[in-house]
């Protein structure tokens with residue numbers, strides 16, 4: 433993995449514009465690239481209204497998303513799709529697409545592994561490896577959208593990892609999902625699921641991001657909960 437090459441989906445628009453202008457490109461290039469990225473372009477070669485020399489420069493400096501579908505399982509019963517994604521550094525995470533009458537909902541991972549140690553959860557087995565970046569979370573949505581050729585309307589952060597243990601990237605991700613020039617998903621159609629990190633829940637309540645919050649209890653009382661969930 434070339435550490436100097438950047439996941440372009442990690443950049444905010446202003447950062448992209450600044451980087452391209454520093455590289456000698458006119459200001460409007462950032463808007464062109466941005467539109468391609470969030471229309472689902474999976475490679476710079478697809479950005480056909482950009483000069484070839486510029487596309488070659490982009491390829492040297494950036495990659496798009498950095499995830500690939502390693503395995504896809506499709507339920508014959510209801511069309512649910514389970515994805516195993518490989519990341520740029522060889523790590524893997526899982527996501528799930530659920531098809532409902534009201535739209536397509538994805539359950540995404542926020543970390544590689546998890547350090548919360550819930551006894552019933554396979555994700556806690558090896559502990560935490562690393563946080564996913566905002567761009568890697570966006571890439572999961574884009575990859576699934578592209579795989580089914582349909583829009584994703586709902587996002588649930590309930591895959592591998594504890595979202596509030598990757599707080600800053602998750603906040604950035606939720607704002608990006610909601611942005612009208614990116615995926616334009618309503619906050620009301622997003623759900624953050626936490627095992628119960630109280631300081632982060634309190635901090636989150638002040639962010640002004642009106643998503644649904646789901647707190648996993650997994651037990652009818654605190655005595656049992658403490659046995660199976662160290663966070664309790």
Ligand code: SF4
Pocket residue numbers: 546547548549550553554555556591592593594627
């Ligand atoms: S917080 Fe979620 S992902 Fe982490 S160990 Fe508990 S149930 Fe598993």
